[in-house]
Amino acid sequence: MTDETPAERRNFYGRIHGKTLRASQKGYLAEDLGRWRLADVSRDENPARALLDPAALFGGRPVWLEVGFGGGEHMVHMAATHPGIGLIGCEPFVNGVAMLLGKIRAAGVDNLAVHPGDVRDLFEVLPEASVARAFLNYPDPWPKRKHHRRRFVTRDHLCPLARILQKGAEFRVATDIPDYVRQTLEEVPQAGFELVGQGATPWDDWISTRYEQKALREGRKPHYLTFRRL
Numbered sequence: 121m122t123d124e125t126p127a128e129r130r131n132f133y134g135r136i137h138g139k140t141l142r143a144s145q146k147g148y149l150a151e152d153l154g155r156w157r158l159a160d161v162s163r164d165e166n167p168a169r170a171l172l173d174p175a176a177l178f179g180g181r182p183v184w185l186e187v188g189f190g191g192g193e194h195m196v197h198m199a200a201t202h203p204g205i206g207l208i209g210c211e212p213f214v215n216g217v218a219m220l221l222g223k224i225r226a227a228g229v230d231n232l233a234v235h236p237g238d239v240r241d242l243f244e245v246l247p248e249a250s251v252a253r254a255f256l257n258y259p260d261p262w263p264k265r266k267h268h269r270r271r272f273v274t275r276d277h278l279c280p281l282a283r284i285l286q287k288g289a290e291f292r293v294a295t296d297i298p299d300y301v302r303q304t305l306e307e308v309p310q311a312g313f314e315l316v317g318q319g320a321t322p323w324d325d326w327i328s329t330r331y332e333q334k335a336l337r338e339g340r341k342p343h344y345l346t347f348r349r350l
């Protein structure tokens with residue numbers, strides 16, 4: 121998809137392991153990840169990059185995608201609020217994956233699947249126009265100007281996203297960084313989307329995420345943007 125080396129790819133999200141996992145989290149990973157993990161996404165498992173059939177995974181239900189689900193609160197909330205869809209989430213940070221698995225157990229939802237890795241691997245194996253909605257909640261801000269090209273809202277990520285989204289699909293972005301709003305408004309339309317709405321009021325089915333709570337505590341203001349795939 122891009123000419124990046126694996127080392128450059130790692131740079132995109134920095135570290136994969138953070139705090140030591142609690143015993144309960146290790147248990148979730150050992151016992152539950154196998155059930156929820158989307159197979160044949162990684163290059164090791166699927167070197168030919170054969171395309172998946174995501175709708176079949178969820179019995180023909182519309183498929184939604186969450187990029188970088190963090191601790192998984194939005195993902196589990198969406199799966200519970202919209203039982204008629206199937207939600208694929210990806211997150212390379214293993215602590216976040218363990219947190220998501222704990223929340224899945226507690227909520228008892230089953231209409232989701234997890235790629236514990238980089239969204240770009242997922243883009244490669246999802247068919248064109250196979251996803252009906254995508255969420256990008258508080259993407260890594262990359263505050264230094266020289267790192268802005270690493271942000272998700274750049275061509276290298278937005279064009280593959282546009283390819284897998286259906287015409288008319290909604291793409292939601294939440295961020296607390298004014299310069300991220302600027303770049304989102306500049307780059308997302310260039311990748312084949314139109315802006316439908318933006319402002320300080322979240323979507324009706326929104327749940328505040330861990331990162332948003334931190335931003336609010338630190339005095340930053342959330343901004344919500346909605347695009348439609350043309």
Ligand SMILES: C[S@@+](CC[C@H](N)C(=O)[O-])C[C@H]1O[C@@H](n2cnc3c(N)ncnc32)[C@H](O)[C@@H]1O
Nearest residue numbers: 133188189190213238239257258260329330331
């Ligand atoms: C600032 S956090 C926000 C997490 C969560 N969405 C929230 O609102 O609490 C950004 C997340 O994006 C994830 N991320 C970064 N690069 C990614 C990539 N290439 N593929 C998938 N997730 C990625 C990070 O690991 C991190 O958990």
